[in-house]
Amino acid sequence: MARTQGSRADITGPLIRDEALRLFARQGYAAVSMRQIASAVGVQAGALYAYTPDKQALLLDLLESHMQELLAAWKDIPGDPLARLERFVRFHIDTSLDHPDAVFLSYMELRNLTPENFARIADLRNRYEARLSAILRDGVAAGMMQIDDVKLTTLALIAMLTGVTNWYREGGRLDRRRIGEIYWGLVRGAVRAV
Amino acid sequence: MARTQGSRADITGPLIRDEALRLFARQGYAAVSMRQIASAVGVQAGALYAYTPDKQALLLDLLESHMQELLAAWKDIPGDPLARLERFVRFHIDTSLDHPDAVFLSYMELRNLTPENFARIADLRNRYEARLSAILRDGVAAGMMQIDDVKLTTLALIAMLTGVTNWYREGGRLDRRRIGEIYWGLVRGAVRAV
DNA sequence: GTCTATATCATGATAGAC
DNA sequence: GTCTATCATGATATAGAC
Secondary structure (H helix, E strand, C coil), rough: CHHHCCHHHHHHHHHHHHHHHHHHHHCCHHHHHHHHHHHHHCCCCCHHHCCCCHHHHHHHHHHHHHHHHHHHHCCCCCCCHHHHHHHHHHHHHHHHHHHHHHHHHHCHHHHHHCCHHHHHHHHHHHHHHHHHHHHHHHHHCCCCCCCCCCHHHHHHHHHHHHHHHHCCCCCCCCCCHHHHHHHHHHHHHHCCCC | CCCCCCCHHHHHHHHHHHHHHHHHHHHHHHHHCCHHHHHHCCHHHHHHHHHHHHHHHHHHHHHHHHHHHHHHCCCCCCCCHHHHHHHHHHHHHHHHHHCHHHHHHHHHCCCCCCCHHHHHHHHHHHHHHHHHHHCCCCHHHCCCCCCCCHHHHHHHHHHHHHHHHCCCCCCCCHHHHHHHHHHHHHHHHHHCCC
């Protein structure tokens, strides 16, 4: 028995997520219509509702799976806090540049989440920040870093690293490896591990 | 001769700008309706159009005057590059905390500007960043700082400093002076001026 | 300068055919 | 699973009275 007209359930779902992420990041959640997403996917607007109950659930899904992926991807290693910090810096930059749209969404569209959904994302974000805080604390304890305030330094460093997505362009003046080196130099100095 | 009904031209203009800034920052440009702004001001939606030709012009006006104010407020001083850098750090943090909504808008709603309007804001932003780059270059020339890449370091530091608006809450654990100290410590280390 | 009323259009979401 | 058609709502912006 042949499929019904134009059914492509296997690829439509991921496509909706991809296009929604791209459009939300470029124009903002509120500025993007369901018709616009549907058009980018190549279906009619009504078809989207076979995959998501509503627009808000689509946003939550994008943010939540990004944060889950981020948490799952980072594997700390035992040993020298300085080596762990360098790995974190390069990991965070690489991941941010691999998923610039998701990173942008994560910082910009939290306010468009319902309070309950916001709490879920904030919790995931806190767990990620705690990974960096742990490294900094260990570095201080080992006498290898000098840090006035671990919590503030965590937030400051993450803001600095995430900022690469604001200006990085593929094929630009600096490649990723070089960017990682420069930022690692800044971070190493900031924690007085020169 | 008495004024016509409810006319308050002297205060309505600034009020519209204040409320629009507040609402745009909290909900996003696209998510805020002209009715919503009017309601916050205490007039009907139609009255807004006596002050702005349209919603886009209102956004441009807010962003442009914020950047102009920022540029006008920063006065560099001759002398020790390190002292100049410290002043810049404290200035940027204080200004960001004084105008958190405008700072947020400046980073967030550029994408909702028309290309022409975007170019105007980007130009102002570049001029501001150039102020910091100049200090860093002087610091390197004087042998007081070690910086791999002045342009990148400029962007990294500004992203870090601006990040305070993401978590700062009036009356929180740390006051502004202490925050300034901590960030200055991070910056001083990052440029190897320990 | 502000109000009321309205023109025009786009939106999120749903119903039912296939 | 997708389409077409549609409902109900709310958007920007304008016109004309006061």
